[in-house]
Amino acid sequence: MTSLARPDRSGWQSSAACQGQMGVAFYPPVSSERRKSRSSREAQAKRVCASCPVSSDCLDHAIAVGERYGIWGGLTSAERKHLHN
Template identity: 50%
Template sequence: MADTRRLPGPNADMWDWQLEGSCRGMDSASFFHPDGERGPARARREARAKAVCLSCPVLEMCRSHALAVHEPYGIWGGLSESEREHLIKSDKRTLSMSGG
C-alpha cells in the first residue's frame, strides 16, 4: 500500500496532472498485474504499459508522484514496481552514506 502520509493534500492542483495522462480512460489491468502473473506474460504487459508512458505528457509528474509516495503496485511514470523500489533504496543508501 502506498504510504498515505506522503500523499499531497486534497487540492485539485496537486492531482490535475492525472487528467492529462496518456493512460486516462485505459483499462487499469494494462498497468497493474493480476495475481500470479509472472515471466514472459508479465514482461509483455509491462512493456505495453511502458510504451504508453513514453509519449505521455505527464510522465515526469507521474514518476515523481509514484516515487514520493512509494507507490507499491503497477506501472507509474514508465517504471515498474521493482524499478521504483530500486530507485527508492538507492536514494536512501545515498542519503545514509552522505549523512543526510
C-alpha cells in the same frame, strides 16, 4: 494509482496518456502471472508511458506517496525501488 484512490483529475492526471484505459497493463493480475506475460504487459504499459506528456509528474507522484504497485511514469515498482538505492 491504487485501486482505492480517486485522484483529483484537475492536476497532471487529466493529461495522462493512460487516462480512460482499464489499467490491465499497468497492474499485475490478482492470480500468478507467467514471466513472458508479465514482460509483455509491462512493455505495453511502458509504451503508453513513453508517449505521455506527464510521465515525469506521474513518476514523481508514485515516489512521493511510496506507491508499491503498478507501473507509474514508465517504471515498475522494482525499478522505482532501485532509484532509492
